[in-house]
Amino acid sequence: MKLKADFDEHTHFTTLSPGQFHFVEGVYVGSPATPEGLPPGDGALLAQHDGDKDGVIVWTRGALACAPLPIPEKLIKLIDAVKTGALDENGQEL
Numbered sequence: 001m002k003l004k005a006d007f008d009e010h011t012h013f014t015t016l017s018p019g020q021f022h023f024v025e026g027v028y029v030g031s032p033a034t035p036e037g038l039p040p041g042d043g044a045l046l047a048q049h050d051g052d053k054d055g056v057i058v059w060t061r062g063a064l065a066c067a068p069l070p071i072p073e074k075l076i077k078l079i080d081a082v083k084t085g086a087l088d089e090n091g092q093e094l
Contacts, residue, residue: 007047015043040061041059044058046076046079054070056070
């Protein structure tokens, strides 16, 4: 994936579950710092660099990715707590 080539080997990506995506979609819509309307994607990745507590949400649509949105550790903890669907054997939302 070209997106990952834009970051170094110390950056890790987590695909947001549907519930987590809808949560950050609401954060995007409610933020005065973002453009009007919904974010430019139907999915999202959380990018975090080793040792950093903050991260970046990257909006995705299929193989495309755009509009990185920096987010603080506090929001990352809330995203991690969102569980809306069935869970796999590791407690991760399917």
